[in-house]
Every structure is written in structure tokens, then in C-alpha cells.
Amino acid sequence: MTDAPDDVRVTVWNEYVHEQENETVAEIYPDGIHAVVADALREGGFDVETATLQEPEHGLTEEVLAETDVLTWWGHAAHDEVDDAVVDRVTARVRDGMGLVVMHSAHFSKVFRALMGTSCGLKWREAAETERLWVTNPAHPIVDGVDEYVEIPEAEMYGEHFDVPEPDSLVFTSWFEGGEVFRSGCCYYRGEGRVFYFRPGHETYPVYHQEEIRQVLRNACEWAAPNDDGPEVVRGNHDPIEGIDTSDERSVH
Template structure:
């Protein structure tokens, strides 16, 4: 199945070019490491970054994308509103979206959530345990009961998001906080997954169990062509009724 799923991995690609510390962890960019993880799962993967024309997310690119992954941190405000609306439209039409780590503050995630998406945070390279809270969910296939991240940036509650349609992971941090770290949503005909791990100075996306979650999540978020066709708008009655009433402004 994954061989037929087309994924575009988007990254603002700013920290890696400005910080030696980040470049040591992700010399070719976070997008390159995420893309490699997905290719290992058999996905058809392309990448795009902020600096490209239309941020690499042209109509043609999005029309050819089943799942879009999004990593951003330093340049949320530099993302074009036109591109955000384009991505939103595709999600509502069925494209999957994976929002990673600090992408919680991206324009596209806040637009789809309708809330501030604000949270607590702390950088102290502390241990994180992501506990599986929905063991039946396909996103956790092949994952143990928890994933341990040795060095993590803490995100803490309250996380200002709508109640997830499914909560797949809840994190505990060495400093004592907890956080809803794996949140599934349905928006229109599309599926959205927010996955917390992935700070730019820590090698989180090199961890195999994190990479497995990324692969599972892309499989879950991809459009399901086996379901019934969605029909909206003015519609003829299924059964015979009197349609002579002309009290309408349409």
C-alpha cells in the first residue's frame, strides 16, 4: 500500500542553515531525515522547503500529494497565507497532514484547529516517555507500550487544542509535566495527526521507534479511496415527494 502513497515532506529549513549545532544533527535538513524514514517504509517521497517558490507547495505539487508532513519553528509568519489556504483546501478535500513538534504554532495547524495551540515549554534535554494511550490504533503498530526519548524539549499542558478525535500518545517528562503528544483529527475528508517529538537540536528523528510512528501515521492519514463518495449541495430526493413548493430564494 505504501508504494502507492505519495508524501511531500515540508520543512522551513532555517535552523539547519543558521546553527552549527542543528547542522551537526541534521546536516541535510530535518526534511531529509524524515524523508529517508518514510522511503524506508516504501513511500513515494518528495521534499519542499520555505525558500522555494510558493514554498514548494504549488497547486501541482499538492494535487500530487496524498500526505503532507509539516515541520516549522523559526519562520511561521513567513509562510504565505495563500499557500496556507491552498493546503487547508487540500486537507478538507482528503489530503492527510502530519504536523510535527513546533509545527503546533504553524499557520496551517492553527487554522485547522481554530485555537491558539499555545502550550508550556522548556529546553533542558530531559527524558520524555511517550505512553501509548490507544493501543488499538494503527499509528502504534509495532510500537512498545511507550517510547523513550533521551533528550527532549518539554511541552506541557495546558495545550490549547480541540479535544482530539483520538489520543494516541501522552507524554511524561523528567521534570514532571505531561502532554497530549499524539492527536488525531478529522477535518472535512482529510485526516490530521499532530506528533510532538522532534526538537531541532536533538536527534529524535534518527530514533527507529519515532521513524516507525511517522511511517504508520502516513499510512493512516492517506486518503481512503475505498469509502463511499461524498455528495454535497442541492440534491434530488431519494424517494418520491411533492416538490411543487416554490418558496425559495435560491
């Protein structure tokens, strides 16, 4: 069980490029995608801050990440501009227990690809087509309060094959008007951290204004938050629990 939402600190990260360069995107997200996602999470009672690519260290300093329980990530046009040192910092925090929610085109982010160890490539098409986001694991907490499917009136198509590891749990599969399907809600464990990839969210469509999508994001942040009720993780050289002879001197350590 995670902490109550008001005890979960979320940092919403966005590269914040399209909103400043494209009029269509600016009309939908005048204050940035991060502002709309942050509002959705605040409605759920989370303690939320935002960060963007343009800030020093992309707003993801060691101090910020140390105070972050869950990081959400949206990127598209500027993946290569994310500093490798920040990527290493983020992935290390995930493995240490920070949750990560990766949204839409951030499948190609350095952070997600580093954690997956694959290309994370896929098919895509922009045609403002209908998407039906089907729940494939109705027992999973990420789908609490969600109907058996969510219909998104206008979406960018993502299609298989999606080059990611087999998810530890698959909670959504999408069908698109053009006929393709896609694994749209993938849960992973990396070290002590939880990672959720959530497909919807193309910048020229108002996907993050849709209440069902906002509910999923709230559920995902609650699921991804560190689990403080579990046992302490101990690694490294360790004294035996039972009485054994430890006089063997053949170790090369």
C-alpha cells in the same frame, strides 16, 4: 484501509532555517530535517518528495499538492513567513482529503492553527530531559509495532494546557522528567482529510534518527492517506431519494 505505502505520495515540508543557521542543528541534520524524515518514509516504501520554505510558493504549488496524498510539516522559526495563499491552498486540500502530519513546533504553524481554530499554545522548556511517550490507544494503527512507551533520552518539554480541540483520538501522552504531561499524539478529521499532530522532534536533539519515532511517522502517513474505499461524498442541492412533492416555491436560493 489505505493504499499500499508505495502508492502513497508524501511531500515532506520543512522551513529549513535552523539547519542553515545553527551549527548544533547542522551537525544532527546536515541535509535538513526534511531529508531525515524523507529517508524514514522511503524506508517504509512511500513515494516521497521534499519541499522547503525557500522555494517558490514554498514548494507547495497547486500541482505539487494535487499529486500529494500526505503532507508532513515541520516549522519553528519562520511561521510568519509562510504565505497566506499557500496556507489556504494546503488547508483546502486537507479538507478535500489530503492527509497532514504536523510535527513538534509546527503546532504554531499557520496551517495547523487554521485547521484547529484555536491558539495551539502550550508550556515549553529546553533542558534536554527524558520524555516517555506513552501509548494511550493501543488499538490505533499509528502505534503498530510500537511498545507500550517510547523513551526519548533528550527532549524539549511541552506541557499542558495545550490549547487544541479535543482530539478525535488520542494515541500518545508524554511524561517529562520535570514532571509535566502532554497530549503528544492527536488525531483529527477535517472535512474528508485526516490530521495527526505528533509532538517529538526538537531540532537540537536527534529525535528523528530514533527508530521508534521513524516507525510512528511511517504509520501516521499510512493512516492519514486518503481512504479510496469509502463512499463518494456528495454535497450541494440534491434530488430526493424517495418520491416526494418538490413543488414548494418558497426557497430563497
